[in-house]
Amino acid sequence: SEEKALNFIEQIIEEDIKNGLSQQKLRFRFPPEPNGYLHIGHASSIALNFGLGIDYQAPVNLRFDDTNPAKEEQEFVDAIKRDVQWLGYQWAHECYASDYFQQLYDWAVEFIKKGKAYVDSQTSEEMAIQKGTPTTPGVDSPYRNRSVEENLDLFERMKNGEFPEGSHILRAKIDMKSTNMLMRDPIMYRILHKHHHRTGNDWKIYPMYDWAHGESDYLEEISHSFCTLEFLPHRELYDWFLDQIYDDKKVRPKQREFARRNLSHTVVSKRKLLKLVEDKHVNGWDDPRMSTVSGLRRRGYTPASIRNFANTIGIAKRDNLIDVSVLEFCIREDLNKTAPRVMAVLDPVKLVITNYPEGKEEWLDAENNQEDESAGFRKVPFSRELYIEREDFLEEATGKFFRLTLGKEVRLKNAYIIKGESVVKDAAGNITEIHVTYDTDSLSGSGTEASQRKVSGTLHWVSIAHAIEAEVRLYDRLFTDESPDTHKGKDFLEFVNPNSLQVITGYLEPSLKDAKNEDKFQFQRLGYFTVDKDSTSEKLVFNRTVALKDTWEE
Ligand code: ATP
Numbered sequence: 293s294e295e296k297a298l299n300f301i302e303q304i305i306e307e308d309i310k311n312g313l314s315q316q317k318l319r320f321r322f323p324p325e326p327n328g329y330l331h332i333g334h335a336s337s338i339a340l341n342f343g344l345g346i347d348y349q350a351p352v353n354l355r356f357d358d359t360n361p362a363k364e365e366q367e368f369v370d371a372i373k374r375d376v377q378w379l380g381y382q383w384a385h386e387c388y389a390s391d392y393f394q395q396l397y398d399w400a401v402e403f404i405k406k407g408k409a410y411v412d413s414q415t416s417e418e419m420a421i422q423k424g425t426p427t428t429p430g431v432d433s434p435y436r437n438r439s440v441e442e443n444l445d446l447f448e449r450m451k452n453g454e455f456p457e458g459s460h461i462l463r464a465k466i467d468m469k470s471t472n473m474l475m476r477d478p479i480m481y482r483i484l485h486k487h488h489h490r491t492g493n494d495w496k497i498y499p500m501y502d503w504a505h506g507e508s509d510y511l512e513e514i515s516h517s518f519c520t521l522e523f524l525p526h527r528e529l530y531d532w533f534l535d536q537i538y539d540d541k542k543v544r545p546k547q548r549e550f551a552r553r554n555l556s557h558t559v560v561s562k563r564k565l566l567k568l569v570e571d572k573h574v575n576g577w578d579d580p581r582m583s584t585v586s587g588l589r590r591r592g593y594t595p596a597s598i599r600n601f602a603n604t605i606g607i608a609k610r611d612n613l614i615d616v617s618v619l620e621f622c623i624r625e626d627l628n629k630t631a632p633r634v635m636a637v638l639d640p641v642k643l644v645i646t647n648y649p650e651g652k653e654e655w656l657d658a659e660n661n662q663e664d665e666s667a668g669f670r671k672v673p674f675s676r677e678l679y680i681e682r683e684d685f686l687e688e689a690t691g692k693f694f695r696l697t698l699g700k701e702v703r704l705k706n707a708y709i710i711k712g713e714s715v716v717k718d719a720a721g722n723i724t725e726i727h728v729t730y731d732t733d734s735l736s737g738s739g740t741e742a743s744q745r746k747v748s749g750t751l752h753w754v755s756i757a758h759a760i761e762a763e764v765r766l767y768d769r770l771f772t773d774e775s776p777d778t779h780k781g782k783d784f785l786e787f788v789n790p791n792s793l794q795v796i797t798g799y800l801e802p803s804l805k806d807a808k809n810e811d812k813f814q815f816q817r818l819g820y821f822t823v824d825k826d827s828t829s830e831k832l833v834f835n836r837t838v839a840l841k842d843t844w845e846e
């Protein structure tokens with residue numbers, strides 16, 4: 293197999309192995325907070341962590357960072373599990389930070405006993421002032437030197453629910469003069485009288501992310517804890533917390549950072565995606581316009597295309613914007629290989645073949661996928677009256693219009709060569725029918741001389757009598773701006789594209805009548821389409837996944 297250059301994350305791991313870390317001790321985790329659905333940015337982190345797991349044959353845990361009961365829900369846990377599995381990854385253990393609440397509490401008690409933590413009873417405003425600024429040192433809290441006994445008593449009563457929210461917190465006693473603001477006696481616990489989706493009402497205090505995360509890594513024996521760059525300044529605190537409990541019987545976890553992935557013309561932030569859902573700019577988390585994994589899935593993206601995307605863009609040390617066309621390239625590439633070709637007309641105009649017998653029908657052979665020989669052939673019905681796309685006809689055309697005009701010939705895909713003869717118009721001058729004649733000997737694949745004639749242009753079509761009507765949903769970018777959430781003084785919602793969804797009626801060849809949810813097709817010359825979950829046996833609903841860049845030639 294080809295040797296790929298190691299990325300900087302792999303280099304870190306290789307370096308650790310070289311320095312004596314056994315490969316058997318490698319263990320990774322993907323740590324979502326269950327406060328929303330996974331998005332394409334998470335897919336990068338998933339592909340990174342689970343990809344390392346595959347490459348090093350190391351376990352990867354799915355860890356729910358469920359330390360904030362105000363925002364977390366079981367619905368999100370379920371959706372995250374579904375999405376990770378759908379992407380094709382399997383975790384070693386399903387873990388929850390909340391499983392460690394008792395252990396974390398016990399450690400916090402130890403901290404108090406060792407003079408490493410204290411209960412602060414000031415208001416958050418008072419504490420904010422004392423915190424100082426990046427260029428001025430902080431000031432010690434008047435409660436910083438509370439006795440161990442008093443701290444233990446207060447902390448236990450915090451846990452027992454004796455105090456209202458905001459009245460006390462537990463802080464680590466580190467250094468109010470540290471140049472790293474996060475080291476200025478950070479909060480370990482706050483009081484929250486909230487119901488937790490797993491621990492119910494057992495707890496009245498909840499650990500902060502910084503306190504819970506590294507210790508969860510430690511308990512699960514995670515060797516490398518990869519997170520996004522905004523956590524770089526947290527690393528010192530991550531290490532400080534570990535220093536207090538580390539007993540070198542287990543692997544000491546190592547936090548390392550990589551850049552967040554942003555995608556153009558969308559937002560990748562659960563909070564902002566939630567806003568889009570709440571304000572009804574979209575129809576739920578899995579709306580096909582969303583950058584969520586479930587939205588992309590419903591849009592027609594395949595797991596392979598998303599994995600491919602993540603691997604193509606790789607990981608980086610600096611934040612940058614990936615153009616959505618890279619993602620679209622990945623799905624086209626996948627569906628080009630796998631999606632059966634079918635014919636559908638989305639903007640129909642009636643075509644009458646005047647020399648084709650009335651009432652006659654033929655079932656013609658159509659190749660399912662020229663990229664995949666094993667895909668075989670199907671039959672499509674042909675008759676005197678067809679639909680073609682309105683834009684495939686011009687009465688007169690100059691230059692390179694390789695479609696139908698009066699007096700010129702084109703081929704109907706899988707069928708005959710036709711020649712434009714005349715048009716019928718309504719009172720307003722709109723074309724209502726195109727009349728053509730066909731070359732009776734020109735059937736595709738029949739081997740006749742006429743069938744091999746070269747004409748410039750091949751059109752897709754459907755037989756009107758046989759076509760099935762379907763609802764077709766055409767999507768455009770959800771935002772008109774490439775980075776809607778980076779404009780100072782402007783809310784990202786100001787850039788929502790008001791025309792991101794267009795619903796039309798399409799006419800499909802009858803082979804599609806039994807298409808099932810998530811089935812994927814190439815509507816020839818139009819793009820890739822997938823069956824939406826709103827589809828019923830009475831009414832098919834298709835989503836356009838992505839338009840075709842290139843049209844085929846025959
Ligand atoms: P959000 O702002 O969308 O809530 P988050 O980082 O708070 O993002 P988490 O659930 O904490 O969301 O993320 C789980 C993991 O996925 C973390 O390790 C996080 O760093 C990573 N991650 C989140 N967003 C991205 C992104 N855009 N690119 C790469 N990794 C990401």
Ligand code: MG
Nearest residue numbers: 323324325357
């Ligand atoms: Mg987070």
Ligand code: MG
Nearest residue numbers: 325327562563
């Ligand atoms: Mg977040």
